[in-house]
Amino acid sequence: MGTRKRLVMECGSHSLDCLGEKDAPLVERIHRLKHEAERDEGIDLEVIVYEGSSSLHRGVRPVSPANEAMPDLIGKLNSAGIPFIFAMNGGLLHPEATLPDESELRVLDFLSSSGCKTGLKNKVVITRHALHSYLRRTYPDLEIVASCIQQLSPRECGPYIDKFRDYDFVVPLNQHTTFDFLKSLQEHAGRLIVFLKLTCGMVDTRYCYSDYLSMEKIPWEIIVPQLNTIPSDRLIPSGLAPTDSGCNNPRAALITREHDLSGLIRMGVHTFKVSRAQQLLPEDYRLLIQLLREHQPEAVA
Numbered sequence: 264m265g266t267r268k269r270l271v272m273e274c275g276s277h278s279l280d281c282l283g284e285k286d287a288p289l290v291e292r293i294h295r296l297k298h299e300a301e302r303d304e305g306i307d308l309e310v311i312v313y314e315g316s317s318s319l320h321r322g323v324r325p326v327s328p329a330n331e332a333m334p335d336l337i338g339k340l341n342s343a344g345i346p347f348i349f350a351m352n353g354g355l356l357h358p359e360a361t362l363p364d365e366s367e368l369r370v371l372d373f374l375s376s377s378g379c380k381t382g383l384k385n386k387v388v389i390t391r392h393a394l395h396s397y398l399r400r401t402y403p404d405l406e407i408v409a410s411c412i413q414q415l416s417p418r419e420c421g422p423y424i425d426k427f428r429d430y431d432f433v434v435p436l437n438q439h440t441t442f443d444f445l446k447s448l449q450e451h452a453g454r455l456i457v458f459l460k461l462t463c464g465m466v467d468t469r470y471c472y473s474d475y476l477s478m479e480k481i482p483w484e485i486i487v488p489q490l491n492t493i494p495s496d497r498l499i500p501s502g503l504a505p506t507d508s509g510c511n512n513p514r515a516a517l518i519t520r521e522h523d524l525s526g527l528i529r530m531g532v533h534t535f536k537v538s539r540a541q542q543l544l545p546e547d548y549r550l551l552i553q554l555l556r557e558h559q560p561e562a563v564a
């Protein structure tokens with residue numbers, strides 16, 4: 264019997280559609296994946312589903328169910344032992360939005376009470392740091408994740424090491440998901456969540472505004488002057504080479520950068536995220552499992 268491994272995957276409701284049996288419902292799909300990972304690979308797999316707010320702090324990936332439909336989804340998943348993450352990773356363009364709106368509050372209330380009832384750790388991911396103290400105070404049982412989108416905003420960006428003081432988990436911007444860049448955060452590796460397939464990877468994050476804004480479907484010519492650019496002393500250099508740069512360049516995805524992915528696993532990163540708009544393909548999953556088996560240190564499991 265070999266050493267057990269550990270893997271946490273955060274996926275949108277449809278990110279697993281290409282894995283396993285066609286037309287199988289989400290809960291069934293996840294249970295089967297967990298069972299097979301344990302039986303065939305000796306891996307303790309946890310799958311956490313996430314969807315974004317459809318309101319004030321709307322996430323930028325436009326595939327979320329309405330907030331009204333969210334409690335039903337959360338209830339179904341939680342009662343099957345699957346935790347949920349509510350993504351409030353929009354709101355950058357609403358500086359006045361320092362509190363959730365009513366429909367978001369209903370989701371948060373449900374997320375919190377459902378987590379308490381089932382004993383699961385549900386999470387909320389935020390872009391606006393202004394939400395942080397409110398959430399901690401009102402929902403002390405929810406874990407709070409710093410969204411990668413924070414790094415696109417002059418108001419919200421900052422060194423990751425500082426974010427680990429306030430947040431339970433930190434999602435680095437795709438541009439920074441290189442081993443060489445993140446290795447200084449080794450002691451926090453268990454609290455890093457890295458995107459596996461995100462292709463947005465401009466070396467200079469300032470140019471990602473256009474990408475972000477197009478996802479928000481906002482006339483960016485009007486908004487860009489408001490956002491301005493990140494002051495140079497707060498810009499975090501990218502770990503990507505200029506040749507891997509470019510929003511929507513598939514070579515920027517971590518799953519295609521084996522050196523970085525292996526390095527991150529060796530340093531103890533075990534939580535990987537698939538964007539809600541993307542699907543985890545069987546070959547992506549196989550490669551991840553293979554690298555995890557080869558490189559995960561025993562201390563992580």
Ligand SMILES: [Zn+2]
Pocket residue numbers: 463464465470471472474509510511
């Ligand atoms: Zn970009």
